[in-house]
Amino acid sequence: MKTYILNLSGKIKEAVANTFRVCMREYQLIFTDLGVVVLLLVVPVVYPALYSFIYYPEVVHDLPVSVVDLSHSPASRDYIRSLNATPEVKIEHYCLSMEEAIVRFKKGQSNGIVVIPENFSNNIATGQQAVISVYADMKFFLHYKAIMMGSAFVTLQKGSDIQIERLMAGGLSAHQADIQANPILLNGNAMANSAGGFASYGIPAALMLIIQQTLVLSIGILAGTARERHAGGLLVPPDRRRIGTLRLVVGKSAAYFTIYLILSVYMLAFIPRIFGYPQMAGASELSALLIPYLLSAIFMGMTLSVLFKNRESPMLLYLFASFPLLFLSGIIWPLSNMGPLWLAVREIFPSSNAMYGFIKMNTLGAGISETRSEIMALWVQSGIYFLMACLVYWKQVKIADFRFQIVMPCKQS
Amino acid sequence: MKSTINRILAIARREVYRMSSRKLYFLAVLVFPVLSMLFFASVMKEGLPTRLPIAVVDLDQTVTSRKFVRNIDATQSSSVVMQLNSENEAMSELRKTNIYGFVMFPRNMQADIMAGRQPVVSFYYQNAFIITGGLIQNDITKMLHTLAAGVNIQKREAMGIPSQTMMANVQPIKMDTHLLFNPTTSYPAYVTSIMLPIMLQIFIVMITVYSIGIEIKERTSHEWLKMADKSMVVAIAGKLLPYTIIFLILMTFQNFILYRVLMVPLNVNMGWMILASGIFVLAYQAIGVFFIGLLPMMRHALNLTAFYTILALSLVGFSFPAEAMLPPFRAWAVLFPARHYMHIFQTQMLAGFEVWYTAWSYLFLILFILLPITILGRLKSALIYQDFIEDIHKNEVLTKYHAET
Incomplete structure (x- = not known):
């Protein structure tokens, strides 16, 4: 019994030592490969900052809009002044006719047209409904949103003013008139990202995607390089020391896991703080999501690496997936408006649930139990991809052993 | 003249042979581009999200x-x-x-x-x-x-x-909204038509960089240059010709999806569409040549390609308009052919504006095609001296050398 325990502890020690050696070897491989260092360290550091500067203005403000004032009245000028004062819209030109406004639009000098009809002030004076025409285009969603919000706000505001004025002329007090015009008060609240900022919306999700993409690419590039180097295009060297599949997989993934844990702190805690992005999730929420995400992404990378025969393959064959994965996350296009086929494909990649879960936790403030389904999915993916990675490496080890026996049968025993 | 054409064709034939020798080419120029087109054509259901x-x-x-x-x-x-x-x-x-x-x-x-x-x-x-x-x-x-x-x-x-005057009293001013140009287009189809070229540019630049870089990496560039009689223009024209044809076919397929399947309206003569598609492909191939000439070591050129092509999604200014970005990024956005192509698509194809409103965009696209001229000399010396080989292969060559002596 005693010898058995001694034996066992010796075996465990050896296993740990071997795993540790694999891990150290992987560090060495990573940090001596400039291409991979750039991908692993520079991209996660530079991209978040770069994207933050690209989207720095967050919202579209002072969108140039031309106005065609056919009414030429104090009322129309007042309307235009108020429109110009909204943060969304800026009057760039007073056009004499619709034709002139359209030419300016075609030239790209304006992004929309507001037309005030001839009868505008007359209608207001005689108690008829005045109609403002707003011409927008959907070329850019944020332009459309800006012009719509600006003009809707001014129209409601002016309408309410006129109504109260008339009611007061009819003999009501200011308070009574206000009650009549606004029998219900409306209180609209944006939960999360209340300013509707584009960076606050897009960058947290992009950060999560960058983690998976750089992981899979680096693992793939190192695997491709290994195969170019090893005889027979194998993932593992044929003359390797006898290290079991499990130790190989655990040791390698430990190297990536530790590197990415540090990078994640920078990307998910440091960058949001600097640029003022939503940061509702605490350390425990983040780790609950991040740990299964890193594991599943690493194991998926190791599984996919069997497909990359050359160093260049991952860039040519995997990088493009970033854009479809962005769409599959459910952040851009609602999942309720996606077909069943793509919803199934969505579940293949850890990034989908991680991005969605991260937005839930970090932007909306969901707790761990409210993000249960995403976290569970990531653990299931971790498990499946771990088994697949083991299978891939086990097969490679078997082939390597077989070749080694053929080349040097005497050294085996 | 005739011999030049013959040389170009011979190099193109050699390239086709090289392509058929590796699955990678088949996947990167055909399977994945088509798959991503089908993805973007089908991922968003009709219309803006409802209910x-x-x-x-x-x-x-x-x-x-x-x-x-x-x-x-x-x-x-x-x-x-x-x-x-x-x-x-x-x-x-x-x-x-x-x-x-x-x-x-x-x-x-x-x-x-x-x-x-x-x-x-x-x-x-x-x-x-x-x-x-x-x-x-x-x-x-x-x-x-x-x-x-x-x-x-x-x-x-x-x-x-x-x-009778109730509505006028309750709502003294009413806002009528109109969509300028193409109110009938479904929004998802529109997003798809912006995304497809952005998707395709990744493949075009990647495969251009790879197909040239692999000649340096695997030391086959001498043979390639010899076939071109040391003319870089002939060498590159011959090498890229098969890809140009393939990507033109892919662009045609993409346009077919957009205008025939998703029914995006085409408000311009078909010739303009074909012209724009053609110079789009050439502009991105030119950028590929420029990248590998700038960094003849393939892994660095591929990293640069990845950086550039991924940024295109943000800097074309579709999701967040370029006009709203800070000035340096507004300037940077000009360096993406996809941006000019998007402008041509939005204003000429979709809205049907006269061609002079997009003249600048065409001009920029053509300027991109001239870009490789600046680095042809550098690329040629890299092809001759092959001095940008990845380290691991240097070791391989050394061990081979030691084993032989």
């Missing part, structure tokens, strides 16, 4: 509040999927993303309306997802204003104010 799930917290429980709930359910973008009992419950559902927003009717709302105490109706929507947030905000706000106007009308009728 997005929202909730109602009705603390009033009167005829009025129930009528309001029915009206909100009837809006185009949202549908009331749950009635909850408290704000906390609704907030939790919102965080779980089971709903995208909720409306809360306060206790005694109906009584307060009657008594003129102006009850506050609260409306929460989540803005973590910009498109759905924007749609719901817009729709629900409009509906709540309509409901308030309805109450206004009812009270006026009760006071005996004549009803």
